[in-house]
Amino acid sequence: MQLYDAIHRRRTIHDYVDATLPAGAFERIIEAAHQAPNHKLTWPWRFTRIGRETRREKLLPLGIRLKTPAGRDPSPKRVAKITQKLMHPGELVVVSVVRCDDAFRAREDYAAAACAIQNLQLAATAEGLGAKWSSGGLTTHPETYAAVGIDPAVEEIIAFVWIGVPAKVPEIKRPAIEAMLREVP
Numbered sequence: 001m002q003l004y005d006a007i008h009r010r011r012t013i014h015d016y017v018d019a020t021l022p023a024g025a026f027e028r029i030i031e032a033a034h035q036a037p038n039h040k041l042t043w044p045w046r047f048t049r050i051g052r053e054t055r056r057e058k059l060l061p062l063g064i065r066l067k068t069p070a071g072r073d074p075s076p077k078r079v080a081k082i083t084q085k086l087m088h089p090g091e092l093v094v095v096s097v098v099r100c101d102d103a104f105r106a107r108e109d110y111a112a113a114a115c116a117i118q119n120l121q122l123a124a125t126a127e128g129l130g131a132k133w134s135s136g137g138l139t140t141h142p143e144t145y146a147a148v149g150i151d152p153a154v155e156e157i158i159a160f161v162w163i164g165v166p167a168k169v170p171e172i173k174r175p176a177i178e179a180m181l182r183e184v185p
């Protein structure tokens with residue numbers, strides 16, 4: 001797939017078919033992410049590939065608990081929805097950034113990691129797959145750090161990135177570029 005096609009076709013995919021990725025796709029996608037630019041060559045991104053066991057045994061119960069009002073039992077409908085969300089995508093990659101004390105460098109490191117995530121999403125599109133950058137409550141919960149083995153004193157989780165076979169590709173109407181583009185003579 002040509003680069004411009006991948007850029008224009010990429011959409012945030014919310015619904016996935018319950019399927020694994022084709023052989024080699026994950027490795028190609030993550031290598032594409034690793035090609036992102038990074039100032040001063042700090043290589044700030046870390047990718048943690050989360051297996052199905054951790055998703056099912058740790059993240060799913062936590063996700064259900066976070067979405068259920070205290071003292072109530074989760075409804076079967078809610079459990080089914082969260083199960084689909086957490087278990088259907090073929091892959092879950094937790095993206096974290098190595099912390100540093102310098103505020104300017106930390107900002108640049110976050111920007112570099114965001115470039116890596118976009119590379120990842122474009123590569124997934126080029127593979128005929130879909131991806132989603134998620135930054136909701138589950139992604140940064142203290143119990144999530146423990147579940148995925150990331151020390152919050154050392155790294156900050158910035159995204160859960162889901163990768164898989166899209167069940168549905170949403171349409172997004174973007175504002176015309178003229179609203180964002182200024183030209184100065």
Ligand SMILES: Cc1cc2nc3c(=O)[nH]c(=O)nc-3n(C[C@H](O)[C@H](O)[C@H](O)COP(=O)(O)O)c2cc1C
Pocket residue numbers: 010011012013133134135136172
């Ligand atoms: C920093 C960042 C965080 C995001 N977090 C979420 C999220 O938590 N949940 C979600 O549904 N989409 C999330 N998205 C995806 C956006 O909702 C999506 O990019 C937007 O709706 C535009 O759709 P498109 O990606 O198909 O162009 C995030 C995107 C970015 C860049």
